[in-house]
Amino acid sequence: MTQAHDPSTLAAAAIRFLNSLDRPSRELAQRSFDDANRVDWSFIPRPRAGLGLKSMSDVQRKAAFTLLDATLSESGAARARAIMEFEGILGRIEGNTRFRDPQLYFFTVFGAPSATAPWGWRIEGHHLSLNYTSDGRGGASITPAFWGANPARVPHGPETGRRALPAEEDLARALILSLEPVQRAEAIIDETAYPEILSGTDPRPRIPEAAGIRDRDLTADEQNTLWSLIRLHLDQWEPGLTALALERIGPPAEAAIRFAWAGGLLPGQGHYYRIHGASFLIEYDNTQNDANHIHTVWRDLTDDFGYERLGEHLRKDHP
Numbered sequence: 001m002t003q004a005h006d007p008s009t010l011a012a013a014a015i016r017f018l019n020s021l022d023r024p025s026r027e028l029a030q031r032s033f034d035d036a037n038r039v040d041w042s043f044i045p046r047p048r049a050g051l052g053l054k055s056m057s058d059v060q061r062k063a064a065f066t067l068l069d070a071t072l073s074e075s076g077a078a079r080a081r082a083i084m085e086f087e088g089i090l091g092r093i094e095g096n097t098r099f100r101d102p103q104l105y106f107f108t109v110f111g112a113p114s115a116t117a118p119w120g121w122r123i124e125g126h127h128l129s130l131n132y133t134s135d136g137r138g139g140a141s142i143t144p145a146f147w148g149a150n151p152a153r154v155p156h157g158p159e160t161g162r163r164a165l166p167a168e169e170d171l172a173r174a175l176i177l178s179l180e181p182v183q184r185a186e187a188i189i190d191e192t193a194y195p196e197i198l199s200g201t202d203p204r205p206r207i208p209e210a211a212g213i214r215d216r217d218l219t220a221d222e223q224n225t226l227w228s229l230i231r232l233h234l235d236q237w238e239p240g241l242t243a244l245a246l247e248r249i250g251p252p253a254e255a256a257i258r259f260a261w262a263g264g265l266l267p268g269q270g271h272y273y274r275i276h277g278a279s280f281l282i283e284y285d286n287t288q289n290d291a292n293h294i295h296t297v298w299r300d301l302t303d304d305f306g307y308e309r310l311g312e313h314l315r316k317d318h319p
Contacts, residue, residue, distance in 0.1 A: 010113070032110065083147060142241050143304045148165075168296055189261065215255070227252070281298075
């Protein structure tokens, strides 16, 4: 039986986090639901709103991670922590541990956490931007959801070979390599990978053209691999949120999914792929730093930040 999303669980975790803060910290950590910063998201190093891990006490930090853990699955929570740890690894590689700091990740709650009114929260820092929005009626949006890693594979030192996002690369490569020549020619949309994801960081995604091979033109095994790749991106969230996202995608016959690849096929070569459906877009890019630097994002084409779910509220107050 599919587990339903329980907004009261996340609301309670967010309230515990806010209640752990003194007044100055809470003023940093909580903004109104209508604050423009709620939709101002980014995955690059930059000054950020919210309360940073570096500024939290041990008790506050524990409450913040309890909120993160309530929002994500066990694998998702481990993945988020790994991305933060990789920021420290990158700092040691670059010799700049002050700028590349695994504590420069910021928590922000938007609105008053509730099971019956809209609110949301975000964790954001370099290579991580996770956005949760509750519509106050049991529905929720979990996009934009950005995960990245630099290095993608640790090149040297005590953690040589460690990878933060291995399956996102390996499963997609297995799919493109499994295709017959005619299928592969349809799936490959460019011999050169793009230097960055195409959808950008605007509140509403810049939608690339639908391209690549249709899922209905894949064999049953290839379709299973494609859906495993889709589920990989979604299973990082707690099961109720994953179920809501799958409901948004709809049944395969209606999802109008295409898989597209650009760039080299071998490990170490710059590569890009996207999975484009009627309601969603997954992009993955690994070209920077000699193809050892991953950016990957899930966008809902109409419901990022709960835009469609919140409907009249957003159209009225944020036309």
